[in-house]
Amino acid sequence: MRISLFITCYNDTLFPETGKSVVRLLERLGHEVEFRFEQTCCGQMHYNTGYQVEAMPLLRRFVDIFKDAEVICVPSSSCVGMMRDHYAKMAEASGDAELVQAVNALLPRIYELSELLVKKLGVENVGAYYPHRVTYHASCHSLRSLHLGDLPLRLLRNVRGLELVKLEGVEQCCGFGGTFAVKNGDVSAAMLADKLRCVEDTRAEVCTAVDNSCLMHILGGLHRQRAGVKTVHLAEILALTEEESVR
Amino acid sequence: MSIRVGNAADAPPFPQAAPALLDDAQLRKNVRHATDVITRKRALVVGEQKDWQALRSSASAIKAHTLRYLDDYLVQFEKACTAAGGRVHWAADADEANRIIVGLVRQYGGREVIKVKTMTSDEIGLNKALEAEGIHPHETDLADMIIQLGKDQPSHIVVPALHKNRQQVREIFMRTMGLKELGDRPEDLTAAARQYLREKFLRVKIGVSGANFLIAETGGVCVVESEGNGRMCLTLPDVLITVAGIEKVIPRFRDLEVFLQLLPRSATGERMNPYNSLWTGVKLGEGPQEFHVVLLDNGRTGILADAEGRQTLHCIRCGACLNTCPVYRQTGGHAYGSIYAGPIGAILTPQLFDMEHAESLPYASSLCGACYEVCPVKINIPEVLIHLRGRAVRERQSDASEEAVAMKTMAQIFADRRSFEAAQRLGRLGQWPFVRDGWIRRLPGMLGNWTAVRDLQPLPKQTFRSWWREREHKREKERRDA
Numbered sequence: 106m107r108i109s110l111f112i113t114c115y116n117d118t119l120f121p122e123t124g125k126s127v128v129r130l131l132e133r134l135g136h137e138v139e140f141r142f143e144q145t146c147c148g149q150m151h152y153n154t155g156y157q158v159e160a161m162p163l164l165r166r167f168v169d170i171f172k173d174a175e176v177i178c179v180p181s182s183s184c185v186g187m188m189r190d191h192y193a194k195m196a197e198a199s200g201d202a203e204l205v206q207a208v209n210a211l212l213p214r215i216y217e218l219s220e221l222l223v224k225k226l227g228v229e230n231v232g233a234y235y236p237h238r239v240t241y242h243a244s245c246h247s248l249r250s251l252h253l254g255d256l257p258l259r260l261l262r263n264v265r266g267l268e269l270v271k272l273e274g275v276e277q278c279c280g281f282g283g284t285f286a287v288k289n290g291d292v293s294a295a296m297l298a299d300k301l302r303c304v305e306d307t308r309a310e311v312c313t314a315v316d317n318s319c320l321m322h323i324l325g326g327l328h329r330q331r332a333g334v335k336t337v338h339l340a341e342i343l344a345l346t347e348e349e350s351v352r
Numbered sequence: 353m354s355i356r357v358g359n360a361a362d363a364p365p366f367p368q369a370a371p372a373l374l375d376d377a378q379l380r381k382n383v384r385h386a387t388d389v390i391t392r393k394r395a396l397v398v399g400e401q402k403d404w405q406a407l408r409s410s411a412s413a414i415k416a417h418t419l420r421y422l423d424d425y426l427v428q429f430e431k432a433c434t435a436a437g438g439r440v441h442w443a444a445d446a447d448e449a450n451r452i453i454v455g456l457v458r459q460y461g462g463r464e465v466i467k468v469k470t471m472t473s474d475e476i477g478l479n480k481a482l483e484a485e486g487i488h489p490h491e492t493d494l495a496d497m498i499i500q501l502g503k504d505q506p507s508h509i510v511v512p513a514l515h516k517n518r519q520q521v522r523e524i525f526m527r528t529m530g531l532k533e534l535g536d537r538p539e540d541l542t543a544a545a546r547q548y549l550r551e552k553f554l555r556v557k558i559g560v561s562g563a564n565f566l567i568a569e570t571g572g573v574c575v576v577e578s579e580g581n582g583r584m585c586l587t588l589p590d591v592l593i594t595v596a597g598i599e600k601v602i603p604r605f606r607d608l609e610v611f612l613q614l615l616p617r618s619a620t621g622e623r624m625n626p627y628n629s630l631w632t633g634v635k636l637g638e639g640p641q642e643f644h645v646v647l648l649d650n651g652r653t654g655i656l657a658d659a660e661g662r663q664t665l666h667c668i669r670c671g672a673c674l675n676t677c678p679v680y681r682q683t684g685g686h687a688y689g690s691i692y693a694g695p696i697g698a699i700l701t702p703q704l705f706d707m708e709h710a711e712s713l714p715y716a717s718s719l720c721g722a723c724y725e726v727c728p729v730k731i732n733i734p735e736v737l738i739h740l741r742g743r744a745v746r747e748r749q750s751d752a753s754e755e756a757v758a759m760k761t762m763a764q765i766f767a768d769r770r771s772f773e774a775a776q777r778l779g780r781l782g783q784w785p786f787v788r789d790g791w792i793r794r795l796p797g798m799l800g801n802w803t804a805v806r807d808l809q810p811l812p813k814q815t816f817r818s819w820w821r822e823r824e825h826k827r828e829k830e831r832r833d834a
Contacts, residue, residue, distance in 0.1 A: 117776075120812075144769075159759060293718070
């Protein structure tokens with residue numbers, strides 16, 4: 106299958122390893138990956154902060170760039186949530202019938218990474234090897250917008266060598282919430298403190314998730330506390346094989 | 353118009369109010385314990401209800417339908433209630449409602465009233481209006497009584513004194529009831545409250561209540577509660593005055609079937625409320641012989657006019673969104689500066705109150721979506737929060753603010769691939785003054801709120817796109833060489 110990668114603006118800029126891992130993983134599974142250079146941002150930050158007028162051109166850009174893509178893979182559940190929860194409504198509000206049609210045609214072809222693997226490609230065992238104690242943080246969008254359920258866990262359980270430990274309060278928000286972390290820094294910090302306590306209680310070496318935004322927040326707190334726990338995007342775990350870890 | 357929402361007019365913005373509450377370890381412990389207990393109980397009784405999602409959909413549909421024909425249903429309610437011997441008054445705002453109620457109490461020659469728990473009376477500031485006229489209101493709901501005696505503010509829609517623990521309640525009771533000795537077991541506290549309240553139930557001749565539901569078909573009113581103190585207020589006085597928001601009307605008696613399943617399970621984790629009181633007008637020789645209903649607008653028709661915000665009026669005040677909200681669970685209710693706290697308060701207060709506090713309350717959420725998931729009437733609270741943020745930005749924010757400038761600049765950067773790539777390069781260069789030992793530990797301006805408790809990884813040397821470009825070049829070269 107020819108899979109078009111929407112890497113997302115912050116993964117592109119801050120977490121290139123996640124994108125590289127998606128590419129390695131999908132190619133290893135026998136698929137062709139393409140990357141369209143024109144892509145920038147889905148508009149989530151603007152839309153959620155109240156700058157809906159500014160988000161509109163970003164929706165149009167996204168649709169223009171990806172309208173002829175067969176399948177689009179996004180390694181970020183919050184960006185997919187932005188598209189699924191708001192794009193259709195935004196297009197309707199614009200009164201542009203063509204845009205409405207284009208959005209409706211495009212949305213079913215957009216997949217978050219674990220959805221793409223399990224639901225679209227039908228793979229739960231991707232042949233990964235990761236000999237570490239790992240806990241999984243379910244991001245809010247993955248749970249309550251995309252309803253991923255146990256898809257990421259099914260993938261993790263099939264990773265050889267990986268010891269999966271349950272995270273207490275797994276459904277609780279880590280306190281990131283985009284601009285929330287800055288606008289309500291104190292409350293966000295209190296929420297993060299709860300999350301860090303739960304992560305450290307697992308005695309895991311690695312905390313993983315399908316969103317680097319949460320992981321950036323969690324790691325920011327872990328590192329400040331010198332906790333020594335690493336954060337790693339799901340894609341980076343799934344991309345590693347025994348050969349590569351030996352290398 | 354003088355729309356009022358409790359003391360919200362004088363409240364500081366959420367981010368200013370929150371830190372002091374976060375520093376109150378006892379309060380946070382109380383809030384955490386109470387919300388944990390209720391959410392656990394709720395999850396159990398919701399889990400056993402097989403048709404929960406269908407019930408939610410029904411409730412949402414009934415509410416949407418009622419709001420669409422609200423004018424008709426209100427008039428129908430007025431007719432039916434009047435025919436049953438009640439009197440209906442219409443109040444456009446808080447002041448008018450207070451004037452009507454004070455006027456009625458005076459007309460019946462009362463100097464005090466007993467009150468069933470009513471959020472709506474807190475919304476309009478009824479107690480203050482009564483006291484200004486020399487009329488003493490006695491709160492009889494246990495939690496509201498604790499708030500009144502402690503000269504405190506409610507912090508939760510259903511459990512207004514949730515931020516106080518038993519020892520604190522004991523202290524308030526001893527101080528205000530003049531008790532020399534009192535235990536802190538639930539039995540001790542309820543016995544003291546009963547002693548204190550019974551005398552008032554028997555003496556005071558005017559009762560004031562809120563309403564959970566107004567039934568258009570019959571003109572009936574429904575109040576649900578756990579203590580029985582409400583039942584006393586509704587049956588013992590000679591005069592009963594009910595104040596209710598206009599959105600409380602439901603079309604038919606049988607619609608209660610849906611709501612009386614959803615409300616107790618969502619609110620207190622009970623299958624059924626211990627006391628469900630339903631009354632219609634006046635019955636000769638039984639209960640209050642004079643019955644008045646004050647229908648309150650106070651900003652509600654304004655919300656009704658907004659297609660996006662309208663669903664806010666579905667709310668049946670169960671408080672489930674508060675208990676599950678990770679923000680509320682940290683701060684408790686007082687940070688919201690309104691009698692309506694938590695996620696529902698964050699959307700209701702600014703809308704009722706002509707977008708006052710809209711720059712602060714709709715942002716007091718990480719948009720985690722837990723509120724929408726538990727809402728028994730399916731209010732998509734995150735969607736309304738985002739909608740109100742949009743209104744706040746468009747209607748109230750200066751284009752010159754730090755945030756607006758940053759957002760508009762970012763929008764321009766994202767509008768074009770080349771400017772995006774240039775910004776990535778600039779960011780990599782510009783960050784170096786802030787990087788120490790491979791991490792960013794302190795940032796200026798608004799971003800300083802991030803580095804207050806979190807470190808930040810600097811931008812890596814290579815973006816994904818430049819890695820991809822390199823890889824393409826290499827592959828191209830290999831193809832050519834082959």
